Amino acid sequence: MSNSIGERIRLTIFGESHGSVIGGILDGIPAGVELPLEYIQEKLNLRKAKGSISTSRQEEDVPTFLSGIHQGYTEGNAIAFILKNKNVQSKDYELHKPRPSHADYAAYEKYFGYMNLAGGAIFSGRLTAAFVVGGAICQKLLEDKGVYIGSHIKRLYRFQDRSFENYEKDIQKLSRLNFPVLDSSISKTMQEYLLKIKEEKDSIGGILETAVVGLPVGLGDPIFDSLESNLSKILFSIPAIKGVSFGLGFDFAQYKGSEVNDVLFYEKGKVKTKTNHNGGINGGLSNGMPLVFHTVVKPTSSIGLVQETIDLQTQTNTTVEIQGRHDPAIIHRVRPVVDAVTAFVLLDAYLKREQECLWQNSV
Amino acid sequence: MSNSIGERIRLTIFGESHGSVIGGILDGIPAGVELPLEYIQEKLNLRKAKGSISTSRQEEDVPTFLSGIHQGYTEGNAIAFILKNKNVQSKDYELHKPRPSHADYAAYEKYFGYMNLAGGAIFSGRLTAAFVVGGAICQKLLEDKGVYIGSHIKRLYRFQDRSFENYEKDIQKLSRLNFPVLDSSISKTMQEYLLKIKEEKDSIGGILETAVVGLPVGLGDPIFDSLESNLSKILFSIPAIKGVSFGLGFDFAQYKGSEVNDVLFYEKGKVKTKTNHNGGINGGLSNGMPLVFHTVVKPTSSIGLVQETIDLQTQTNTTVEIQGRHDPAIIHRVRPVVDAVTAFVLLDAYLKREQECLWQNSV
């Protein structure tokens, strides 16, 4: 069903943007894992609206755990948690005027007008806070095994960040940045431009580049559980993401096979590839090289400018001026969500892989 | 598990490239649907290697149905089918030398050397023949409901086709083309270039653009079953696909929200959007506009040129000259597979949507 995902571990999301709480359930995490709540909080804080470049809606976002954690350790059963929605201003919305490029119109039709779409209901980015809680737990387990994940804003509108150079160091650097850009000079330019866009009541989007280091070979499964399949499914569950590509991605179309095949070689007894055009995945399986992918985040659909739209009550054309609180860009707030869901998918695959090895060792 | 996908309808794939048969099971198709086997065969034929621009491996690819079809109609239970693998030449492969950019090395590690990787085993594109059989059945049901799907080679290496202009007509045109290019002059150029690449023992890739017309509003589900999520998951199950994007896709990064928001308006009582930058999907739901997405197909990994690689037996660096039969490009053969899996996902969502409407009508 649409509120659950995963196989070895399973994340279930519940609630709505303007209800009293949202929450999640993460099932399949082994017992006895030390789980510092500060680690989870840190990831949640990265997602929070902050400073002048974000919406003024502020949520405290401190999760309450209902089960699965006891005295700082996982208990082995499902970890259930809730997050309060404190700052709800439903009056801001004119619900009969669907906002352009939002779910409003399609949801109105889908639910025959029965759904209270205030705040975007179940389609709101608010729910991604629960993705982050679930994913952060997974990220912690992966880090315990030496797997590290990081994302940066490769592009914001027409501004470009540099690419990853030293994956390990760059990922470490990103973990300390609220605004995740590797080149600090361009970071400042980007943030200044965001203020300008906010003044214009407009919005911009961009491209995130994500890298993962430390993955063993053989994560993922043939056919429908390729790493690319499972990563893209959950990445496209994040509102505003409209494209996902691995390695060279759409640039593969510009090259000949001889130019982009990643040839294998032994280096000190370890198998590597000379290039990493495939982004660390062959045949849907991790190949031991860094996992690299891109996601595009479209410009925030909610803008303050007057826009044309329809009135569902009068069935006439009209205009709408969205009064709610909005972000000039959400890409920096999407970043911890991308990291979180990536961790979720990789831990699921990691647990499968661990079991394959286990039986092998016991044969 | 990795060999099954779907919720209302479920497609399960089995077999290996170099076993005696491959097959599939499509569960969830209603009883009493007229199912002309020629329709399925026609789609399978589009996937076949043909003429000088493809591999010389030829499969007859006539499915045998084991259950679910009786006297030309669906019976209502699972439709199981097998396809014979006739043309197996395992001797062509040097299995201890993993082919660059193939699953070979990762699969060797994953399965601890126990898997017979001849012909790519379960990682072979051969299995997509079963995708096509299952998907073609779905495509037939959708066409009975007025939903049509078509894909063309938007780009092959450095050659560009024109975009969709009249969706309905273009989709109809594509259904008659073995080499699916809308601009017939560029089609010829592309095919000639493919012969040249074949002579060079090299390969190229490209970008498919897919469009779907006739979809009702409200297909798809919130959070993890967005149309984008479910389409991308299965699209990335097709070997060689490394990127999927919807509407403007990665180009969203170049625009402001005010430039790319799709504003709504009534036209003769029907809701439309003036532009379709979101590719017919908002909030993961179909919005009534044509569904449009792009997939990138990387250059065929198997090329005839000598390539560097490793020898898993001697654990040394070496070279490999792949002797099997290969395609200079597979994008035209991937086309019916993309259409098929698209049909599968959309029928799954369509059946869900139908039920939502049903209960509504009975309230």
Added chain:
Amino acid sequence: MSNSIGERIRLTIFGESHGSVIGGILDGIPAGVELPLEYIQEKLNLRKAKGSISTSRQEEDVPTFLSGIHQGYTEGNAIAFILKNKNVQSKDYELHKPRPSHADYAAYEKYFGYMNLAGGAIFSGRLTAAFVVGGAICQKLLEDKGVYIGSHIKRLYRFQDRSFENYEKDIQKLSRLNFPVLDSSISKTMQEYLLKIKEEKDSIGGILETAVVGLPVGLGDPIFDSLESNLSKILFSIPAIKGVSFGLGFDFAQYKGSEVNDVLFYEKGKVKTKTNHNGGINGGLSNGMPLVFHTVVKPTSSIGLVQETIDLQTQTNTTVEIQGRHDPAIIHRVRPVVDAVTAFVLLDAYLKREQECLWQNSV
């Protein structure tokens, strides 16, 4: 995963006996269904501990809905709800002394001692309150379609109730009874005996007989989704249930085929069977006759008598005197849970069946 069940509709349960709340998520309920909260409350009240024949642990059990219900109607998305755990007395338990016939010892081993097993944690009957909320919603939808469910205590220890005579009337009668026994004279005897057992600090069990009327023909699916399969799976999820049988059940062993085959005949154009030894199910499908099954509820494991057990800390044999609040029997409180999960499974199958008919009608 172990906290979710169902296909068309999906019930997910979360929380623990002694956490702050438990809850559930019911996904797949269509939009626009009128849902009187009193109906749900009424079912929950049947499960409550009441009067002198039950535990003194009292929960208010008024659910808070987090999503999916708006102004008395379903919205069409997942219905999430929580129930507060108010009356938690963890100090009653000596956690290092596993209670005989409880999950305590096995859970201790399974979770390596990391789980806080106070109150039975995730193994507690407390969670069945969430089953009832989810199931009551399903039961309401079924009643709107003319399907009615009722269960009575066919046997309590050595006391027998009469069998169903007029299914419709008996089911209606049961809906009004807190202590569900059809023969009111035996009902009184049973309740008196329960007081006696309570005084003895002992417990007893019994057999529930459940009947469902109004089901259309053809609910259920071949092989793994037989009605019997899906009903038994969820029935065995209710703590204390140790046996499930359909129709004649274990008595089938005493007869010849010619004695127990249910022969078919037309009565006023409608197909019926002369007997109903198969309990309304053939080949896993509903056949239009009343669905009838039995479940056995074992004597409450928690008794006030001193019992032998082990001490996990000292690894020695010892005794335990359970101090918590316990029921001399739970069979009457299990009744609404059995009704609820039955409604859940049948609505799931009903929705599938509806869609089969829908497509058929549109062909």
Added chain:
Amino acid sequence: MSNSIGERIRLTIFGESHGSVIGGILDGIPAGVELPLEYIQEKLNLRKAKGSISTSRQEEDVPTFLSGIHQGYTEGNAIAFILKNKNVQSKDYELHKPRPSHADYAAYEKYFGYMNLAGGAIFSGRLTAAFVVGGAICQKLLEDKGVYIGSHIKRLYRFQDRSFENYEKDIQKLSRLNFPVLDSSISKTMQEYLLKIKEEKDSIGGILETAVVGLPVGLGDPIFDSLESNLSKILFSIPAIKGVSFGLGFDFAQYKGSEVNDVLFYEKGKVKTKTNHNGGINGGLSNGMPLVFHTVVKPTSSIGLVQETIDLQTQTNTTVEIQGRHDPAIIHRVRPVVDAVTAFVLLDAYLKREQECLWQNSV
């Protein structure tokens, strides 16, 4: 979907009784397991109709493996196999006269007359041959880990076998018996009675008792994946099974809690229970004692006597004399099927448990 089951391992069944082949897919079996095909064949042979006490329909039942096995070892991917249906005599059936207590009538309605119900189609016991292949593979893996499964005919009509005495020895004994009865004197009586029943053109049923030894503590999961839930779901997928109970089962209703609680004690440092009334399961988890359950197999529905029924073409009451080949009892042929599905469920739980331990050991 109804043709697939399992979580860590997944069994998918396809085909129909009177199609050219049936088959199955078992996904999730680790790589590198030695798999003697004779072991599987031996289990299949137990299911075969044999001698005068069974139907004269004879199938060779030698599986062809399509993937997943190479040179006697599992490859690590899905194991797909087919079994030929050689001995099809569709002309024996008058399809418009539904056979009493068969799926015929319900299936006719469910599939709107589109299903070819010859031989019972997808409802036939024929498909359980594929259960046995899949389950035998699981049984082999469990035996490699010291887990053994055995079932005997506890009761056939009015004849009783003795209960298990020494589980290990009795299970070993049963593995050598075609007609699985522990008391050899009663075995002869039973088989003689079966010949008599066959002459009478009638049928009888019985009760199987199954035991499993060697299970570790902690298999199974809370709530919906209790061992009882998952075992019963698949057991009720076997045609003719109408009841499943664990430990004392329905006899629990006759006792007080103090009489049937299984008290714990240490014996030479190992935790045991003095009695095993709960059949080795507490709270849905294995507790280290032998797993014990009963299943009732109803008398074969197909009998040679003239029976009343309806004519679906003329919509009148009529009689039917079933001409096909039938068994006076199928309980001895159901035995390997029960063992197989038990092995499937237990291996699934075993693999989950193994992973729980694995992470624990690495913490």
